[in-house]
Amino acid sequence: MKISISGIRGIFNEDLTIQEISRFSRIFGSYLKDNFDVTNCVIARDTRPSGKLVAEVVTGSLLEQGIDVYDLGMAPTPVLFREARKYTGGLMITASHNPLSWNGLKMLINGRGLFESDLEQLLETKIHEHSQIGHTFKIDPHYMTDILDHFHPPTHPNRDVRVGIDFGGGAACNFANRLLNSYQVKYLGINDTMGLSSRGPDPTSDPLVDLCNLVKINNLNFGFAFDIDGDRLVVVNSEGVQLNPDLTLLFCVANVIRNNGFKKFTISLDTSLAIEKYIKDHGGQIYFSKVGESNVLRRMLETHSESGGEGSSGGFIMPSFTSCRDGLLASVIISSLNQDLIKECLSISSKFRQIRTKHPINPKTDNKVLFEKILSALKSHSIEIIYTDGLKFIIDDNSWILVRISNTEHVLRISLESSAEKVDSLFKTFYDKIVEVYEKIQ
Structure with a gap:
């Protein structure tokens, strides 16, 4: 089971058991009661086979804690986030991009996901003794x-x-x-x-x-x-070619620069240089965050950014509307693009190519030792090292590699970007070194 700001996730009925779902739901209910005068929670689920059963356990556990539950039924995460602005708490039953055998609980307060400090406080919360039963309501979204x-x-x-x-x-x-x-x-x-x-x-x-x-x-x-x-x-694209997910974010950013006059943006460290360069070329300011939607949002609020997101996940965030990656909103924005803007985005994006992969790791791996060894192996190949989230090695002005522990799986995430001519050779060099380091400490 994986516990992070992205939620509690695991393989249903293996490490994510009914008992764990109930325990975390009750903890969340007690957390809401400890921190808010009004205690209610809106919930939704995606279409995973285990979703209905998990929703029933979540509902019962929250009701037992005296929390009123407002149930959207099956609905997208952005719809739940938008609706959650009207409630103290929110809980999305999803494991996002993980395989269908997984499920999870994504917890919200005041319409946003948990920040790292919120998660720490949540995990220290003691479950309340039963006092009263909450009420449950079926509702329709206003998204x-x-x-x-x-x-x-x-x-x-x-x-x-x-x-x-x-x-x-x-x-x-x-x-x-x-x-x-x-x-x-x-x-x-x-x-x-x-x-x-x-x-x-x-x-x-x-x-x-x-x-x-x-x-x-x-x-x-x-x-x-x-x-x-x-x-x-x-x-x-119109030729039937799948575009890299960073282009989803680039299309949306280009649109809001041109049509909304946005100037301040926050993007995650694993996002393409094309987006950074586009924003700077159009007079905008750019800030960087750790990977993870809640990390991006927290940095957005700190810097008063108007939008941004995660290129690696095809995730666009506009906090004035929804405090999460919003694929529905992105589809509306991209549908309105004119050909000149599309060509401009494709032109700058074509200068870069990304390779993103993951390497399974033992959950008991000493991550501190692992990253010390990776740093020692790769630092001589870089001109700058960023320690914000894992290790990001700047190789040259147009090349970088980011190595970090996943928020959602027991894997090491490895992302590299460079020119089309250099990306494959760079990736082989760095990937082989990283795997060699990992295998030596097992």
Whole structure:
């Protein structure tokens, strides 16, 4: 089981047992009672097979703690985050991009995810003795009307825009399609039945063959692939080619610079240099955060950033609307892009190529020793080292490698970016050194 600001995650009925789900739900209920005068919690779940049972356990455990529960049923994570602004607590039942055998609990307070200090306090919370039973309510989300109020459909819409949507059998079903209909964007959909999909839950690591073919055969402008809980978005271009997830963020950033006049942005350390360079070239300020949506948001609030996100996860965040990666919002923004802006983004992005992979590690590994050894092995190859999150080695002006422990899996995440000509050789050199270091300490 993995416990981090990204939530509590594990393989259902193995390390994430019913007992652990109940325990953490009760801890969260007690935490809410300890820190807020009004105690209520809105919940939702994605389409994982275990979701319904987990939701029942969560609901019962919160009710036992005297928490009133407002249930959205099956809904995307951004929808839950938006709705959670009206409640003390929120709880999304999801393991995001992890395999379907996993599930988890993503906890919110006042419409945002937990920061590291919140998580520390939560884990120290003592479960209250039962005092009274809360009440449960089935509710409908207001996300659709909220987004239309914030981002008005154009008076003269571009009726020529046609997109393909790969719902991935996830929680975006019945949301993304209705949303694009509201903006008069025509679409063709695949994997649009909840719980049924021809691909895995994470579009950033799937070749998206069916969506690429759908776009190419039907001459569509874009293809959009959502992950199972709807916070990630990967884009396929008009030629049926899957774009790297950083382009999702770059498209959105370019749009809000041009149309909203945004100047301040926060991005995670593993995000492409293309986004950093684009923002600076257009007179914007950029700040960096540790990887993880809550880390990005916390840094956004500290710097008063207007938007940003995580390029590696295809995650765009606009905190004035939702305090999380919002694939639904990103799909609306990208659907409105004009060709000049698309070409500009593709041009700057083409100068870089990313390789992102992961290497399994023993949960009992001494991470301090591991990173000391990695630092010793790689420091002579870099011109600068950033210690904010794991180790980020700046190799040259256009090349870097980030090595960090995953927030969501028992793996070492290794991300590298450079020019197309250098990226493969650099990656082989550094990856081999890192694996050699790890294997020597086992």
